[in-house]
Amino acid sequence: MTDLWIPTEPIGELLLRAAVVYFALLVLVRISGKRTVGQFTPFDLVVVMLISEATQNALVDSDASIGGALIVVATLIALNWLLGFVSARSKRIDRLVEGLPVLVARDGRVYTDALARQNVSLGDFREAMRRHGVPRDEEIRFAFLETNGEITVVSREQAAKP
Numbered sequence: 001m002t003d004l005w006i007p008t009e010p011i012g013e014l015l016l017r018a019a020v021v022y023f024a025l026l027v028l029v030r031i032s033g034k035r036t037v038g039q040f041t042p043f044d045l046v047v048v049m050l051i052s053e054a055t056q057n058a059l060v061d062s063d064a065s066i067g068g069a070l071i072v073v074a075t076l077i078a079l080n081w082l083l084g085f086v087s088a089r090s091k092r093i094d095r096l097v098e099g100l101p102v103l104v105a106r107d108g109r110v111y112t113d114a115l116a117r118q119n120v121s122l123g124d125f126r127e128a129m130r131r132h133g134v135p136r137d138e139e140i141r142f143a144f145l146e147t148n149g150e151i152t153v154v155s156r157e158q159a160a161k162p
Contacts, residue, residue: 007068009061014068018075021058025051026083030099033119098147105143105153118145129153 007014059072087094104114104125115125125143128151134140141159144152 003065005065005067007063007065007071009063009068011071014060014063014071015075017059017061018072019079021055022076022079025055026097030097101144101146101152103142104145104151105137105140107142108138108140110137110140110143115145120145120151125151 060068063069083093083097087097102114102118104111104118104120110122110125112122115122128143129135129140132153132155134153134155139155139157141154141156143154146152
C-alpha cells in the first residue's frame with residue numbers, strides 16, 4: 001500500500017525530470033510555429049496525444065506512485081505559473097516565449113511567403129478574412145498572425161474609423 005503513495009524515484013529527480021521535459025516541450029512547441037497553438041486540427045490532437053505518451057516515461061521513469069505523479073504535476077503547474085509570472089513582467093522573456101505577431105498582409109497585398117513560413121495555408125487566411133468581414137484582398141488594410149495563432153484582419157474601413 002505504501003508503493004501507492006510513496007515515490008520510488010528520488011523527489012529531486014522527479015522535479016528535475018519535470019523541469020527538463022517542460023522546457024524542452026516549450027521550446028519544441030515554440031519552434032513549431034504559431035499555427036500549432038491557434039488552429040488545432042485532428043492531426044494536431046493526435047500529435048499532442050503521442051507527445052504525452054512519449055514524454056510520460058521521461059517524467060516519471062519507473063515510478064508509478066500517486067505521490068510521484070502529484071509531484072510531477074505540481075512541478076509542471078508551478079513552472080507554468082512561474083513562466084507566466086516572469087513573462088508578464090519582462091518584455092524580453094515574453095517575446096522569447098510568445099514571439100511577435102507576423103504581418104501577413106498590408107494594403108490589399110497578401111504576403112503568401114510569410115504565410116508559408118508560418119505554415120498557414122491561403123485557405124486558412126481566406127477563412128480569417130471571412131470571419132472578419134473582409135471579402136476581398138483589396139479591402140485589407142493589414143493582417144497579422146498573432147502570437148496565439150489567430151489571424152487578425154483589419155479592413156481599410158475599420159482602420160479609417162477613429
